[in-house]
Structure formats: C-alpha cells, structure tokens
Amino acid sequence: MSFSVRLLHRFGNFVLDVDFTAPAGVTALFGRSGSGKTSVVNAIAGLFKPEAGQISVGGRVLYDSERGASIPVHQRRLGYVFQEGRLFPHLSVQQNLGYGRWFAPGGAATRAEFERVVAMLGIEGLLERRPGSLSGGEKQRVAIGRALLASPQLLLMDEPLAALDEERKAEILPYLERLCEHSEIPIVYVSHSMAEVARLATTLVLMEDGIVTRSGPASEVLSDPESVPALGIRTAGASLRATVAAQEEDGLTRLETTAGPLFLPRVEAPVGALVSIRILAHDVILSRTRPEGLSALNILATTVTAVRLGDGPGAIVQLRAGEDLLLARITRRSAMALELTPGADCFAILKTVSVAQQNVGRTG
Incomplete structure (x- = not known):
C-alpha cells in the first residue's frame, strides 16, 4: 500500500x-x-x-x-x-x-x-x-x-x-x-x-x-556520493547483503557476499540467515593492487563507479562490490595518486573489528 x-x-x-x-x-x-x-x-x-x-x-x-x-x-x-x-x-x-x-x-x-x-x-x-x-x-x-x-x-x-x-x-x-x-x-x-x-x-x-x-x-x-552531505560525513556508509556461512571457532562469523567472503566478530544469527552489513565510508581503505601481509582479513575486489570531490581535502568514492555498492571516504590526494576514475579496478580493505554490532541487521 x-x-x-x-x-x-x-x-x-x-x-x-x-x-x-x-x-x-x-x-x-x-x-x-x-x-x-x-x-x-x-x-x-x-x-x-x-x-x-x-x-x-x-x-x-x-x-x-x-x-x-x-x-x-x-x-x-x-x-x-x-x-x-x-x-x-x-x-x-x-x-x-x-x-x-x-x-x-x-x-x-x-x-x-x-x-x-x-x-x-x-x-x-x-x-x-x-x-x-x-x-x-x-x-x-x-x-x-x-x-x-x-x-x-x-x-x-x-x-x-x-x-x-x-x-x-x-x-x-x-x-x-x-x-x-x-x-x-x-x-x-x-x-x-x-x-x-x-x-x-x-x-x-x-x-x-x-x-x-x-x-x-x-x-x-x-x-x-551526492547524498553524503545530507547524511553526514561521519555517518555516511552503504550496506552489503550477506549470508551467514559459518560460525568459526575463534569467535568470528564468516559471511558470504557477492563480492567475496567477509569476516566479522560473532554475528548472532544462524547459518543461512540473510543479514545486511552497514560499512561506514571512513572505515574503507583502497588499494589498486591486492595487498599482502595485512592484519585486515576483509579484502574485496571492487570497481570504481563514481568519485565525488568535496569542498575540502576529502573525496567520496562509490564502488561496485559484486551486486552491491560501497562508499569509501579518502583524501583528494589519495584519489588522484591512485588515479581513481569510473571503471578503475581496486580493492576495498575493511578491518574485521570496525563493524559495530548495531550495524549488522537481519533482512528478509
């Protein structure tokens, strides 16, 4: 209705x-x-x-x-x-x-x-x-x-x-x-x-x-990215849809997204449950090549779909991650140095502990 x-x-x-x-x-x-x-x-x-x-x-x-x-x-x-x-x-x-x-x-x-x-x-x-x-x-x-x-x-x-x-x-x-x-x-x-x-x-x-x-x-x-000023720089972020794949013995939950696996602190949901994960733009780091030797467990292959340069030193990058969209908040200098333009391939890096429990929700 x-x-x-x-x-x-x-x-x-x-x-x-x-x-x-x-x-x-x-x-x-x-x-x-x-x-x-x-x-x-x-x-x-x-x-x-x-x-x-x-x-x-x-x-x-x-x-x-x-x-x-x-x-x-x-x-x-x-x-x-x-x-x-x-x-x-x-x-x-x-x-x-x-x-x-x-x-x-x-x-x-x-x-x-x-x-x-x-x-x-x-x-x-x-x-x-x-x-x-x-x-x-x-x-x-x-x-x-x-x-x-x-x-x-x-x-x-x-x-x-x-x-x-x-x-x-x-x-x-x-x-x-x-x-x-x-x-x-x-x-x-x-x-x-x-x-x-x-x-x-x-x-x-x-x-x-x-x-x-x-x-x-x-x-x-x-x-x-054009909505970010209204949403607020500090709270801007997009959501990934995921399926709970496993509850690991070390306290992590393995989730499957269309962009690849994602590890988070234990998510209280049964295996097979559908969840949405809100990822804040300032928690995403970008790299043009797949990084190695990092403590971060979550590295997703993405493609740049849009770049919005702010009035100050910042920039918001929109990324296609499988079937979902992500936002990354970086500096203008980094966006220019990495040559981030629509169509560019890059990797989104997310610390496992950066996603708060309040940003994980159940979805139908």
Whole structure:
C-alpha cells in the first residue's frame, strides 16, 4: 500500500514545503533536528491542518486543501508511536494492549491477531505487569503493540528509540526489524540515527530546512556520493547483503557476499540467515593492487563507479562490490595518486573489528 504527501505550511519564518510518494514498506524521514520531520508526521496524523496540500494512503484521501476535505484524527485509522511509550500507568500491559484492540474498526481485534502481535514483539511474559515495572525498551514494544492492535492503515513512529540508552536500543531493534519484515502496514519512521535508518528503511526521504532534498530506495540513497552531505560525513556508509556461512571457532562469523567472503566478530544469527552489513565510508581503505601481509582479513575486489570531490581535502568514492555498492571516504590526494576514475579496478580493505554490532541487521 503506497502513500503520498504534499504539504505547504508556514510556521513563522519556517516554511514546510514537502512532496514525496512512497511504496509499501518502511519510509524513513531523516534530517537534522528542526528540518521538519515531526511536522510532516503530525500533518499525516491530522494533529494540525496544513495551509495547502494533499495526503493519501492507499488511494484514501486524508486531506485535500483544494477540495476542503480533512478526515478527523480519530477516523484516519493511523497508529502513532511517540518517543516515550505513553502507556496508561494504572493499567496492566494486557489492558494497555486492549485499549488499542477496542479501537480497531468493527470492534475488538481477534484473539489470534492479539496473540500474533504479542509473539512478534516478544511481550508474552509482560502481560500482567504494569508500565512502572518495565524497561524503556519493553515500554516501547508495548506501545507499538497497542498501535498495531488498532488495525491502522499506516503506522507513524516518531523517534521511537530516541529516549533509550544504547543497550535498550540494541534490545528493541531486532523486534523492529521483525515488525518491518512481517507487517503489511506501511510505516513512516522518523529518526536522526543513521544506524536505525540503514537497518530498517526500504525508502529514504532526506529533509533539510523544511524541504525534501532527496527521496528513493534506501539502498540507492545511502550509496550515492551526492547524498553524503545530507547524511553526514561521519555517518555516511552503504550496506552489503550477506549470508551467514559459518560460525568459526575463534569467535568470528564468516559471511558470504557477492563480492567475496567477509569476516566479522560473532554475528548472532544462524547459518543461512540473510543479514545486511552497514560499512561506514571512513572505515574503507583502497588499494589498486591486492595487498599482502595485512592484519585486515576483509579484502574485496571492487570497481570504481563514481568519485565525488568535496569542498575540502576529502573525496567520496562509490564502488561496485559484486551486486552491491560501497562508499569509501579518502583524501583528494589519495584519489588522484591512485588515479581513481569510473571503471578503475581496486580493492576495498575493511578491518574485521570496525563493524559495530548495531550495524549488522537481519533482512528478509
């Protein structure tokens, strides 16, 4: 189910001027604080009425300024998950979930649907507890379950992990991946964390100062050198798809990619599982000849597909690695010395320990 958003609204000196269409899956809105991401989500939810534009989900028009149409918030059939769970403290987890069930169209969601959502989010053991006894990650899983049990046509998630520490984020991300993989409901996911976006998004919308600067399939946007200024030099990177081939005795996991084998610190996934590995551009070293005598275990044969010279001393090189694209951040001087131009063959070198666990995700 696709959806489209076209908005024009003025908040004092700030102008929100947004226009994008997204297919089914997870659409991530990414940008710096103050870029207008939450305003877009609130307009979709009907929490404010834009001066002009149109919002539709699966062909159902939620708002159209030209026709004077605006469906009330409670009739839009949207689920909204905020930064904090916002659970009812006097109700048990089961009762909080039931609050969402009874708002489902046509009455309560079925028992089978309730059990499916509870199992998917791993909250079976929490049903009799109250929110005050839950961790931050557990509260967010319950909040997501409550939103899903209202049978929404679209799920809005505004920085759902922003209030959590790194340990809680690592706890809940696998559940979000499961939700994104198995749910048929389109999801709008707001975040300023590139690690989250790279693991979850199928479509990426980049925002800056109230406008959309780029949108499209997440894999394409993340691997495009022209997107790097918006993504951030320090967080820019692309993803490789891989299959878990073996769990080695020395604690490493051997992965197979279309560009060759890749070794990482143990990845908690069974042999045969499909994973995505986000590789930061500044962690990639390039060589025109295959190096020998290195401690780095990962050496992938690649071909240069694009080079973007920055305003300063840096350069971003896009590489074809098998069927995937990588980015490497090097200096202008190195790019010129190595004669890196489109079509040039080179080797991408990656230290085994440079890929953090948060940058390894499960994929369908």
